[in-house]
Amino acid sequence: MNIIVSACLLGANTRYDGKSSSTEKVISLLKQHNLIPVCPEQLGGMQTPRYPSEIQAGESVIKNSQGEDVTSCFVKGAEEALNLAFLYKCKRAILKSKSPSCGKGLVYDGSFSRRLIEGNGIFAQMLIDNGIEVYTEKDIPYFND
Secondary structure, three states: OEEEEEHHHHOOOOOOOOOOOOOHHHHHHHHOOEEEEEOHHHHOOOOOOOOOEEEOOOOOOEEEOOOOEOHHHHHHHHHHHHHHHHHOOOOEEEEOOEOOOOOOOEEEOOOOOOOEEEOOOHHHHHHHHOOOEEEEOOOOOOOOO
16 A cells, blocks of 8 residues: 655655654554655745744644745645645545644644644645545554555
């Protein structure tokens, strides 16, 4: 099975701080599945490292910690990553929790105070809207098909 995966979870240094979020549970899936790494933020033209960004609570705007609106980069990157998910016929995704791109269920609230609110990142929501099952590194199920 082909599974789209946040590149940082596979050890790629693509996070905003130039580091990875390498997760052994995700890496171990390589034994049984084809994992397709993507970083929507990089695909949207953002550099690494970059200022942290958060979805503004109650809005569909993403701003970085300097107050710059970076929504267009996030949308462009999510669209590019979605195209890869389609190309590889991915039915499932494993994404980085809490991220403004990849978070599912909870994301940071836009205050840069580490407060979480209910919601999904831009890419996660696009995948869901297109019928692709989305999980985070915290809730990976056993994939047997």
